[in-house]
Structure formats: C-alpha cells, structure tokens
Amino acid sequence: MLTTNFLNFDFSNPFMNASGVHCMTINELDALAASTAGAYIMKSATPAKRTGNPEPRYYDVPLGSINSMGLPNYGFAYYLEYALNQQEKTERPVFFSVAGMSVSENIAMLKELQASDFQGITELNLSCPNVPGKPQVAYDFELTDETLAQVFTFFTKPLGVKLPPYFDMAHFDQMAEILNKYPLTYVNSINSIGNGLYIDTKRDQVVIKPKGGFGGIGGEYVKPTALANVRAFYTRLKPEIKIIGTGGILSGQDAYEHLLCGATMLQVGTQLQKEGPAIFDRLITELAAIMKDKGYHTIDEFRGKLKIIE
Template sequence: MFEVTFQNYTFQSPLMNASGVHCMTSEELNGLIDSRAGTFITKSVTRQKRQGNPEPRYYETTLGSINSMGLPNLGFDYYLDYVNEYQKNFSTPMFFSVASMSMQENIETLKKLEDSDFHGFTELNLSCPNVAGKPQVAYDFALTEQILTEIFSFYTKPLGVKLPPYFDIAHFDQIATILNKFPLTFVNSINSVGNGLIIDPDKEQVVIKPKEGFGGIGGEYIKPTALANVRAFYTRLNPSIQIIGTGGIVSGQDAFEHLLCGASMLQIGTQLYKEGTSVFARILDELAVIMDTKGYSNIQQFQGKLKTIEE
C-alpha cells in the first residue's frame, strides 16, 4: 500500500527522518532502522566533528519548533564508517547528508564520498540557515549554479539538494531553470523557514541563545509554505528529478497532502523530535485510513494529482 519508487529502488514506506533529527549517533540511526520509516538519512556532516551552537538552541512550541543548532555532528569519518557497516547488513539504500562550513569543504567531502564504497543517495544541504555569519547558498542563484557545475564535473553517484523555502513565483521559475540543467536525483523541499523569532512572554526574552534568538522555524507553522514549494518544484522540474517533501508533517493528513502535491518521499523533523520513532507507524496508520476512505490502494493513484479550481 505504501510502496514508493524512488529512482531505481522501491521503498516500503515514503517516510524518513529529516537530517538533524534522531541521526547524530549510531544508536539513533539504528533506531530508525528498527522503525517503520522506509529509509533514513545521516546528520549533515562536516569534515571534522562540530559541537554546534551554544545551548539552548532548540525550543518546542505547540505548533512547532525553533532551532539554531549550527551543524553539530560527529564528523565525516564517523558517518562513513557507519554507512560501510550498514551496507554490509542491509540492501535498502540510505541517504548521506553533506552540509559543510564552506563550499570548498563540501566539494572535498563529496570527492571523498565519490571515492568511497557508499552506494546510497547523497543530500547536499544548500540551505542551512543556522550557522552564524553564513548565508544560505541556495538564495544566491549564480553561486548555486557554479557549485553544482563543479560538483557534477566529478560526482557520479545519485545526488540531490536540500533547499530553503522560496516565496516568489519568479524565484521558483529561476531556481528550477538552474536545477534542470543538472542530473539531480532529487530536490528536498523545504528546510526550516530561516530566522524566525519566538519569545517567552513571562521572561520577556528570546527562547534560544544563538544569533540573539533568531532560528529556523519548523513544524505545523511551515506546512503551507512547504506544500507550495513541493508543488512548485513538482510542476517545474524535469520528471527525472523527484521531490522529497519536508515541513509540517504531523499527521497522516499532512503526509497525504505532501504526496498529493507531488512528493515521492517525506521527511519528518520536528514531530519526530517530539514523538520519537513511533511517529512513523502512527502517520502511516492515519494515511491508510485516508487512502481506504478515498478508495486508493496505492500512493501512485493520487501522487501529484492536486486539482486547481477551474472557471
């Protein structure tokens, strides 16, 4: 019922974690293997281990979360070692996330990955909004094209990019034109909505420490923006570039809407952080009820088939 074809592989479920959640350590990654997620992704890696931003750097609210993590991770070698062990025991491909502190470091990391035995999917994060002093690369269209040109001059493994939210139709058109020039496997849309601010009214202060309280907004707050970006890219990108929908997936209804907009896979961040790995089973159960009610026996019957209102 939940099978989805992603490139040349069929996953048993469209659900997976969003990079940054439940994927720092091998123990957390193993917990995803034991869940009903179809596959999973590593923490975004940098060349060396990073502590990330000072705490508190994550805060939950009723409708979502704010974070300014600053790419904490255990370093490239740690995750590559994990991947090598995983691939000895499992045939389901996993995702490896790369989000280094500079584009040159990204390129060096991808060259190492190219020369390794990793045979899953690579996600290049062009949209981290939470590293102080570092702008989001994917808002600079010329730089994005330059980086992808250099990467695809040597990288031959399946690679996709994680994008920030875009808010203007012209920007959808412009970035899609650039992305269509490259043999991308997928686009992951969206990363958190950058530089929001949440206030504790009792203390009359911000709730996280880095960047004077500014951070990425996730959860229910961002679902309409996420859906718009998924739909915009589904209707603009080459059919060979699949969409991973991320943002505001709390229920089976949210998952259904992302799939209806054209997503092939779905990543869950804030709600996974709040609920733990049982979230995957709950959302799939809720999605099954919706599909049964509507008479759908598989996801392909409604994926991408969002209707507009005609005159």
C-alpha cells in the same frame, strides 16, 4: 499499499526522518533503522566533528519548533563508516547528508564520497552558510549554478539537494531552471523557515541563545510554505528529478497533502523530535486509512494530482 519507488528501489513506505533529527549518534541511527520508516538519513556531516552552537539552541513551541543548532555532528568519517557498515547489512539504500560550512568543504566531502565504496544516496544541503554578508548558497542563484556545475564534473553517484523555502514565483522559476540543467536524483523541499523569533512572554525573553534568539522555524507553522514549494518544484522540474517533501508533517493527512502536491518521499523533523521513532507507526496507519477511505490502492494513483480551480 504505501510502497514507494525511489531510485529504482521499492521502499515499504515514503516516510523518513529529516536530517538533524534523531540521527546524530549510532544508537539513534540504529533506532531509525529498526523503526517502520521506509528510509532514513544521517546527520548532516561537516569535515570534522562540531559541537554546534551554545545551548539552549532548540525549543519546542505550541505549533512547532525553533532552532539554531550550528550543525553539531561527529564528523564526516564517523557517518561514512556507519553508512558503509549499514550497506553491507541491507539492500535498502542509505541516505548520507553533507552540509559543510562552505562550498569548498562540500566539494571536498563529495570527492571523498565519490572515491569511497559508498553506494547509497547523497543529500547536499544548499541551505548552508556562504561567506559573511552573503545569503546562504541556495539564495544565491549564481553560486548555486556554479556549485552544481563543479560537483557534476566529478560526482557520478545519486545526488539530491536540500533547499530552503522560496517565496516568490520568479525564484521558483529561476531555481528550477538551474536545477533542470543537472542530473539530480531529487530535490528536498523545504528546510526550516529561516530567522524566526519566538518570545517567552513570562520572561520577555527569547527562547534560544544563538543569534540573539533568531532561529529556523519548523512544524505546523511551515506546512503551507512547504506544500507550496513542493508543488512549485513538482510542476517545474523535469520528471526524473523527484521531490522529497519536508515541513509540517504531523499526521497522515499532512503526509497525504505532500504526496498530492507531488512529493515521492516524505521527511519528518519537528514531530519526530517530539514523539520519537514510534511516530512512523502512527503516520503509516493514518495515511493508509485516508487512502482506503478515498479508494486508493497505491500512492501513484493520487501523487501530484492536486486540483486547481479553473
């Protein structure tokens, strides 16, 4: 019922973790592999191991979360070794996330992946730092175009990009025009809404230490923005570029809405952090119940078929 075809592979369901959540260590990755999630993605890798920002750097808030993690991870080689081992054990494609601290770091890691025996799917995080005083790469349209042009001079394996949220119709149009120029496998939308602030009212104090308390917002807060971005790109990108919907998925109903807007796969972040991998059992049950109630036997019967008011 929930089978999802993505990159010519039939996943048992569309659910996966969002990169950065429950995927940093081998033990966490093994727990995802053993869960009912249709797929999973590894922690975003930088060339070398990073400890990340000082703690506290993640905080659960009533309607979601705020974080400024600073890309803590065990380094590119750690995750590549795991990915190569996993692809020998299963036919299910492995998702590998690359998020260097600069464009040059991303290019270097993608070249290593291209030269390796990795046969899975790569996600390039364009919601990453650029140069001081400049916006992240995906908010710099010219740099995004230049980066993808450079990547596709050598990278021939399946590649998707993770994008931050956009808030203007003109920006949807501009980014879609750039993305449509390249042989991308998918677009993952959205990353967290950047630079939010949450206050502990008992202490009159911010709740995370880095950046004076500023951090990315996830969870229930971001669902309307996530749905808008999924829909905007689904209606603008060429059909061969699939959408992974991320942001505000707490229930089967949230998942259904992402699929209705045009997503093919779904990533869960904040709520996975709160509940652990058992969340996938609940989401699968809830989504299947909604589909049964509406008379759908497959996701493709309703995916992308959001109605508008004429």
